[in-house]
Amino acid sequence: MKHAPNLILEIFASDDFQHKLIAPMIDAFVSRLSRPGDDGKTYRSFILDWLYLERPMLDRFIGERFNVQFEGPALNVDGIDYPLGGYIERQIEWVKIDPVEAIALRTRLRAAVDAVVTEWMGGKPMKFLPAVVVKTMLDRAAADAKDAQTIRDFLGSTAKPEGDR
Numbered sequence: 001m002k003h004a005p006n007l008i009l010e011i012f013a014s015d016d017f018q019h020k021l022i023a024p025m026i027d028a029f030v031s032r033l034s035r036p037g038d039d040g041k042t043y044r045s046f047i048l049d050w051l052y053l054e055r056p057m058l059d060r061f062i063g064e065r066f067n068v069q070f071e072g073p074a075l076n077v078d079g080i081d082y083p084l085g086g087y088i089e090r091q092i093e094w095v096k097i098d099p100v101e102a103i104a105l106r107t108r109l110r111a112a113v114d115a116v117v118t119e120w121m122g123g124k125p126m127k128f129l130p131a132v133v134v135k136t137m138l139d140r141a142a143a144d145a146k147d148a149q150t151i152r153d154f155l156g157s158t159a160k161p162e163g164d165r
Helices: 007-013 015-022 025-033 037-046 099-121 140-155
Strands: 057-062 066-071 075-077 080-082 086-090 093-097
Touching: 007 015, 015 025, 025 037, 057 099, 066 099, 080 099, 086 099, 093 099
Parallel strands: none
Antiparallel strands: 057 066, 066 086, 075 080, 086 093
8 A cells, every 4th residue: 555755754854854953953952861860860761772772763662561662764665664673572581573573563552552542531621732843841840840749649649749769
């Protein structure tokens, strides 16, 4: 089955776009990785898998028992992006999967995410905002405090505001 080209994806993937718009973000990226404290630690742990994969990670799905990583860059054949393979990790063991297994599993995982999120939303009124590159908060400290309070209220906890760090 042939898919129509996606003009937006083609623009984002173009060398010109990457050079003019993405390159300046690298300094901000490195700055975030270098932050002290919990923010920096969280940024660094999020990309930890990049350090031991030979190929760039295309997608990652983290479950309770398994961590599934798909390798890129994707190979586009007839309008479909195929991962170059992937890994399924369980505790401290892993198994390599080939590109055919990877596309089948990735397709199912993506469908599962959509199904679970759709079911979870269950008609709740949710306000989706326009997609932008940076999802800023006007007051990060206030947003962190509000979210921490939401968690404590849910758990019925009287724990200290910063959690159990």
